[in-house]
Amino acid sequence: xxxxxxxxxxxxxxxxxxxxxxxxxxxxxxxxxxxxxxxxxxxxxxxxxxxxxxxxxxxxxxxxxxxxxxxxxxxxxxxxxxxxxxxxxxxxxxxxxxxxxxxxxxxxxxxxxxxx
Amino acid sequence: xxxxxxxxxxxxxxxxxxxxxxxxxxxxxxxxxxxxxxxxxxxxxxxxxxxxxxxxxxxxxxxxxxxxxxxxxxxxxxxxxxxxxxxxxxxxxxxxxxxxxxxxxxxxxxxxxxxxxxxxxxxxxxxxxxxxxxxxxxxxxxxxxxxxxxxxxxxxxxxxxxxxxx
Numbered sequence: 001x002x003x004x005x006x007x008x009x010x011x012x013x014x015x016x017x018x019x020x021x022x023x024x025x026x027x028x029x030x031x032x033x034x035x036x037x038x039x040x041x042x043x044x045x046x047x048x049x050x051x052x053x054x055x056x057x058x059x060x061x062x063x064x065x066x067x068x069x070x071x072x073x074x075x076x077x078x079x080x081x082x083x084x085x086x087x088x089x090x091x092x093x094x095x096x097x098x099x100x101x102x103x104x105x106x107x108x109x110x111x112x113x114x115x116x
Numbered sequence: 117x118x119x120x121x122x123x124x125x126x127x128x129x130x131x132x133x134x135x136x137x138x139x140x141x142x143x144x145x146x147x148x149x150x151x152x153x154x155x156x157x158x159x160x161x162x163x164x165x166x167x168x169x170x171x172x173x174x175x176x177x178x179x180x181x182x183x184x185x186x187x188x189x190x191x192x193x194x195x196x197x198x199x200x201x202x203x204x205x206x207x208x209x210x211x212x213x214x215x216x217x218x219x220x221x222x223x224x225x226x227x228x229x230x231x232x233x234x235x236x237x238x239x240x241x242x243x244x245x246x247x248x249x250x251x252x253x254x255x256x257x258x259x260x261x262x263x264x265x266x267x268x269x270x271x272x273x274x275x276x277x278x279x280x281x282x
Contacts, residue, residue, distance in 0.1 A: 062246040073238035076275035
């Protein structure tokens, strides 16, 4: 998973991935901490969009998926001017991605964007 | 599997898998069962189910060698997948699993139930509790369960398309 921010201003932060291509049992701990860090960075740097590249993500377990649920739920709880878009670039050959992300989109239809 | 069901593939394990074994097993399942199932979507649903159920026994089994099996059968009505786990667990976990499966087998749509659980879990920093609900909502399989003393058996099953025999 590669996550990169699109700045509202000239923020140039880059965020590396804290986990392997296949998140597994304890990966959710690192992922949760990483996404909380992103939330803080987003607020400081006025990020308007994050892009999560899932194209090489073979599978994500429910514990890691929950980290994204929490993240999107947190964004949805922000005032509109502080909210930002999270774009998921998906791989159509990995069928779980569409099903899982459509459920994630339910939490923030204006926040979650799914592209192939 | 019932008498009219012919077995196409069967995998059985008795172990409490670690992280790497779960990945190895799901990749094996994708390779082997993917060659028998009719489309990639079905393979994806089976892999998701296997992964989540293996993680459950890795997390919650208290016996050293819980049971896991994966069976693909065929009848005149088509293919049928059956994933079973059987393990000893703490009383609190047994009660939680029982309540959850009863909810998932209830009249509400699996998707609505899943989203409701997502809403609840979104405000909790610890634990997921989404694995079985995800199987029901995203893989479309039904659950059966049995509790004998401190032993929990969970079965996920459902129809799957089969690849045409040459």
